[in-house]
Amino acid sequence: MKVVILGLSITSSWGNGHATNYRALARALAERGDELLFLERDVPWYAAHRDLPAPPWGETVLYDSPAALDAHRAAAAAADLVIVGSFVPEGVEVAEWALRHAGGAVAFYDIDTPVTLEKLAHGDHEYLHPRAVPRFDLYLSFTAGPALAQLSERYGARRPEAFFCFVDPEAYRPLAAEPLWELTYLGTYSSGRQPGLHELLVEPALSDPELRAVVAGPMYPPELAWPANVERIEHLPPGEHPGFYCAGDWTLNITRPEMRALGHSPSVRLFEAAACGVPIISDTWPGIEAVLEPGREIVLAERREDVLAALARPAADRRAIGAAARERVLAEHTAQRRVERLHELVGVPA
Numbered sequence: 001m002k003v004v005i006l007g008l009s010i011t012s013s014w015g016n017g018h019a020t021n022y023r024a025l026a027r028a029l030a031e032r033g034d035e036l037l038f039l040e041r042d043v044p045w046y047a048a049h050r051d052l053p054a055p056p057w058g059e060t061v062l063y064d065s066p067a068a069l070d071a072h073r074a075a076a077a078a079a080d081l082v083i084v085g086s087f088v089p090e091g092v093e094v095a096e097w098a099l100r101h102a103g104g105a106v107a108f109y110d111i112d113t114p115v116t117l118e119k120l121a122h123g124d125h126e127y128l129h130p131r132a133v134p135r136f137d138l139y140l141s142f143t144a145g146p147a148l149a150q151l152s153e154r155y156g157a158r159r160p161e162a163f164f165c166f167v168d169p170e171a172y173r174p175l176a177a178e179p180l181w182e183l184t185y186l187g188t189y190s191s192g193r194q195p196g197l198h199e200l201l202v203e204p205a206l207s208d209p210e211l212r213a214v215v216a217g218p219m220y221p222p223e224l225a226w227p228a229n230v231e232r233i234e235h236l237p238p239g240e241h242p243g244f245y246c247a248g249d250w251t252l253n254i255t256r257p258e259m260r261a262l263g264h265s266p267s268v269r270l271f272e273a274a275a276c277g278v279p280i281i282s283d284t285w286p287g288i289e290a291v292l293e294p295g296r297e298i299v300l301a302e303r304r305e306d307v308l309a310a311l312a313r314p315a316a317d318r319r320a321i322g323a324a325a326r327e328r329v330l331a332e333h334t335a336q337r338r339v340e341r342l343h344e345l346v347g348v349p350a
């Protein structure tokens with residue numbers, strides 16, 4: 001299958017979760033013998049923080065404006081599938097280009113569905129215009145559940161498909177690591193997530209000075225005060241994620257409020273940690289039980305007391321939860337499974 005992807009970034013994971021998904025997808029496509037052209041807008045923010053400037057799967061080309069995409073019209077016309085991702089700069093124009101020049105199926109890959117729906121509801125067309133939604137052959141949605149009905153009934157999406165984020169099991173797996181922390185958290189700063197992070201990590205750290213915790217990720221305001229037993233790491237490239245997860249007893253998952261409200265929106269960090277066999281403590285949201293089974297494959301928490309109770313569980317319980325989550329994720333949420341589904345949707349034999 002020939003595939004063209006116009007995505008936010010594959011060369012830089014700085015401040016975005018899209019890159020790890022695109023990298024895993026690119027690897028899985030290459031392993032199946034599919035041809036990939038990834039087109040990424042060359043923007044200063046990512047140019048200054050490129051941790052994979054030359055991805056080894058398929059071809060990656062940086063372009064400086066939507067007009068520059070015309071150099072790739074032949075590739076779009078020859079492709080079995082052209083994918084336009086969410087949050088692509090000047091995404092409305094980019095989508096129009098793809099719909100105009102693609103010779104095969106065109107899909108919108110929404111890694112931010114709750115954000116997209118909120119933007120569309122308020123007339124914000126930063127990267128997607130509602131007039132384009134009915135024209136896509138596929139709408140690949142990060143979010144399942146009621147979001148799919150909204151996309152179909154309100155915006156006319158013809159084939160909305162639950163297409164969760166996923167993990168590359170070659171990159172994310174259990175590692176022997178020196179135990180450094182009881183509780184870890186990996187994520188870019190978000191004002192919406194910060195109250196949950198405060199309740200489920202900062203408050204437990206304040207109540208137990210012996211607890212060793214860490215928060216890794218960029219863009220946290222410098223004025224934020226952290227307890228003495230909470231370490232800060234500004235940025236971790238994806239290659240260091242597995243070692244980070246495996247150096248903690250538990251890892252914490254915090255969901256953006258838009259995604260909590262809509263539900264059915266597992267984050268890529270959830271799958272990454274699970275693939276590493278690390279047990280997860282997560283905030284609660286509708287549909288999480290369809291992804292990982294509470295109590296057996298994941299522990300849910302609403303208050304600091306829930307976190308402290310999880311941290312006090314025997315090591316055998318902790319290992320069993322991590323192992324069960326890893327088994328589930330490897331069976332259902334790998335890049336290979338998503339590529340298989342793409343072949344089914346497009347009608348090209350895998």
